[in-house]
Amino acid sequence: MKKGGILVLLLWVMVLAGCTVEDAPEPQEAVYTVRFLLNGEEISSQQVVGGETPQEVPLELLGVEEAHWETLSGEPASPENTPVTADTVYRAQIYPRLNQHTPYLFADKDGNLRPEDTLRGNELRQALRMLADPEGLWCFPEMPDGSWKITTRELRIWLEKFYAPETVEESLAAIPAGEVSRSSFAKVMNRLLGRVGETVEPAGDAAMFADVTLEEENLADLLEASIPHMLSDQGNAWGTAAAALRFQPGYFLTDGQLYYADEEGRLARDTLVGTMQFDADGRYTSGDEELDAIVRELIRGFVEQNPEATREELLQIAYEYCRDSFEYLRRDYWDVGSTGWEVYSAKIMFDTGRGNCYNYAAAMWALARGLGYDAWVVSGYVAVSSVHGWTEMVIDEKTYILDARAGRYILQSQSGPWNYVWP
Secondary structure, eight states: OOHHHHHHHHHHHHHHTTOOGGGSOOOOOOEEEEEEEETTEEEEEEEEETTSOOOOOOOOOTTEEEEEEEETTSOEEOGGGSOOOSOEEEEEEEEEOBOTTOOOOOOOTTSOOOTTSBOBHHHHHHHHHHHBOGGGGGGOOOOOOOOOBOBHHHHHHHHTTTSOHHHHHHHHTTSOSSBOBHHHHHHHHHHHHTOSSOOEEEOTTOBOOTTOOTTOTTHHHHHHHHSOEEEOTTOBOHHHHGGGOBOOSEEEEETTEEEEEOTTSOBOOSEEETTEEEOTTSOEEOSOHHHHHHHHHHHHHHHHHOTTOOHHHHHHHHHHHHHHHOEEOOOOOOOTTOOSOHHHHHHHHHHHSEEOHHHHHHHHHHHHHHTTOOOEEEEEEETTTEEEEEEEEEETTEEEEEETTTTEEEEGGGOGGGOEEOO
16 A cells, blocks of 8 residues: 555544544653752752753852852852753852951960971861851861871862862962971961951960061961951051060070060060070070080970970970980099089080080080070089089079989989088
């Protein structure tokens, strides 16, 4: 049968069945599911006809600086303007708000800001949590706590949880690649926070850090990150404001170097504190650069090995070092009552590791003064007639004898059977 005849036959069948061409079933429109996720949880689900757009799902969230939708592949999206052609999932990309002027870089127990030290993981975590808006802690990302060194790559990963990638990229361009110093971290964060070039008024009790000077290369960024302050049209840029900051009064150590600030927080410069000389930069000096360098290196090591030790505990460590680290060797004896042999005898002991009682006494003297104790040496007698040398100092208004050669650390009034006799 020809094709034309087949069509005619079909038409007659439809007529006999009471059907018309207009009665044929119409095709149904496709309907798709559009889901919206926040922190992995579904907050909205819509059935949307193909070709139409879903209803807007607002992202007005407490403590959030910025929020937008993105596809599962990470591409930014505007669902309310995007026609639906398949089942679709959008997830919210949110950036927790960080408070603009909260200090986030903190000094250690000795008042040191350590600008050139590498930023550690726990320091980064602490800094970001200190900056976090309390209302935004609900969306603050989980961060591991540990002391690993932070690199620019790791810093980028974490900062992109708070800022758009292009914003982070622009701020990271201000520092070199590799391990991130605390100073460099301050430079990056201040740019992200918009805290650059403002006039400030430091808090009334704000104090300068022991290891930050007015000549610090990154002074403004460091102080902006660490000193409590407020913005003020009548304030000053940090370079000027810093000159009015004071140090915490008393002796303090910075990288093994001793400094002293008076009750008003001013560094001792070009002056004596007791019998201890401080130079134009505020550093204690014995008057001999070589001995100062040796003492500074040893004290730096004591602090690194005992980071929680107080200054008095460091004195005990220094005493034990002098007691246990050297060997006895006959050397020069000094006249009873003589002085001025301290530097010479200390250098011999530190250089050779061997010496007599005077060398032990001088080494102890050098370390004690390097820790801020106004120590002195004595050339006298012990057990009535034996010439001997030892170290003395006053602690809490009590005079102590430190005899590293004999292994004695005693109150002067408790010399007992050793019978120390002063000239």
